[in-house]
Structures are given as structure tokens and as C-alpha cells.
Amino acid sequence: MTTRLTAHFALEELVATQHRRIDNRPPPDVVETLRTTAVQMEEVRKLLGDRVITVSSGYRCPALNRAVGGARRSAHLTGHAVDFNCYGFGRPKAVCRVLAASSLAFDQLIEEGTWIHISFDPRMRRQVLTKRPGGGYVLGLQTHKGEVQ
Template identity: 70%
Template sequence: MATWLSPHFTLEELTATQQRGLDNTPSAQVTANLRATAERMEAVRELLGGHPILVSSGYRSPAVNRAVGGAVRSAHLTGQAVDFVCHRFGTPKAICRKLADSPLAFDQLIEEGTWVHVSFDPRLRRQVLTKARGGGYHTGLR
């Protein structure tokens, strides 16, 4: 049975991992963060015309984050980041353009090439980045 964090997002989809054998169970604090993140993702979904969002990564335990090569201070570790696509809306670049041009409160919005990363770290810097070929990031959308 699914544990709904918001009308369209479940705890199970925001904690799913392909890293077999690694525990990805969130703490009570991370679960509270995931609930707040799910509510913010409802706003993202609304901005994208109400189309379904496919989450590829939400919360990552430290072991899972290390296994996937995540940043040491990744907002995924606190349940405050989501990697996703929304095929019915458009490309990751189109999604980023829409979110960047909206009043949505976010910390980082990254066009990663084949997916979008959005984080809701409390700093809410509205930092917009594009993944660079060969590694690193460019400021803004390219």
C-alpha cells in the first residue's frame, strides 16, 4: 500500500533506488522533508500543466548517494531534491525554462541533459544551472 505524501507523490517513489542491497529508509526528519518536497512538487506539476511527473531520484541515503556518485552535500541526502522528467510537458530544457520563469521558490534548478534536478534547500537561492559537456555546470540555461 502506498504512503501518500501529497495528492500525486508517494514516499515509495521518492525513496526508490536501483542500488540493491543498500538501505534507503529515511529518518523521521527526512520523511518530514520529503512531505514538504512533495508539496512543492505539486506546485511544479501545476506549472507543467498538471501533467504526470516521473521521478528518477528523490531521497538518497549516504550509502546510496556514494554509490551513484552524488555530491557530498547533495540536497537528496536531506530529502529536499528531486530528479525528474515530464514527457507530456516537454524536454528538460523546456521544463527548466518554465520553472525558472515562474515565481516557484527553489534552491537549485539544473538542466541535466536528459532530466531536471530541482532542490528545495531552505536557502532558496533560485540558482539555475545547465550541465556542461565533459563535466561541471554553466550558470543559467544554455
């Protein structure tokens, strides 16, 4: 059975994990946060021409967050973050450019190289970052020459 949060996002895809031994079922308060996050992801989808979004990570319980090497205070722990791709739109950098140039409210938008991380943490800082190849992050979206836009 599928639990629809919005027209295009289901609870099951926002809690899915490859780690079968970890129970990643969210508590009720996180389910409500995921519902709000899914509404925001519908806005992302509209900005990307209503193309399919493939979620690779949404909510992570503490054990799962540790298993994948997530940040100690990751917005995934509260259901505020989604890692995704929109293959029908283009590469992660192109997706990030569109989202960063929009009026979409978000806390963090990170071009992670092969995927996009977006957080709707209540701080809503509109922080745009690019992951560095050797680790760490730089503020802004980098061009192919390493310049920050």
C-alpha cells in the same frame, strides 16, 4: 502499501532506488522533509499543466549517494531534492525554462541534459544551472548554440 505524501507523490517513489542492496529508508525527520518537498513538487506539476512527473531520484541515504556519485553535500541527502522528467510537457530544457520563469521558490534548478534536478534546500537561492557535456555546470540555461540565457 503506498504512503501518500500528497495527491500525486508517494513516499515510495521519492526513496526508490535500483541499488537493491542499499537500505534507503529515510529517518522520520527526512520523511517530514520529503512531505514538504512533495508539496513543492505539486507546484511544479501545476506549472507544467498538471502533467505526470516521473521521479528518478529523491532521497538518498549516504551509502546510496556515494554509490551513484552524488555530491558530498547533495540536497538529496536531506530529502530536499528531486531528479525528474515530465515527458508529457517536453524536454528537460523546456521544463527548466518554465520553472525558471515562474515565481516558484527553489534553491537549485539544473538542466542535467536528460533530466531535471530541483532542490528546495532552505537557502532558496533560485540558482539556475546547465550541465556541461564534458562535466561541470554553467550558470543559466544554455541555448542550442551554447549561449547562456
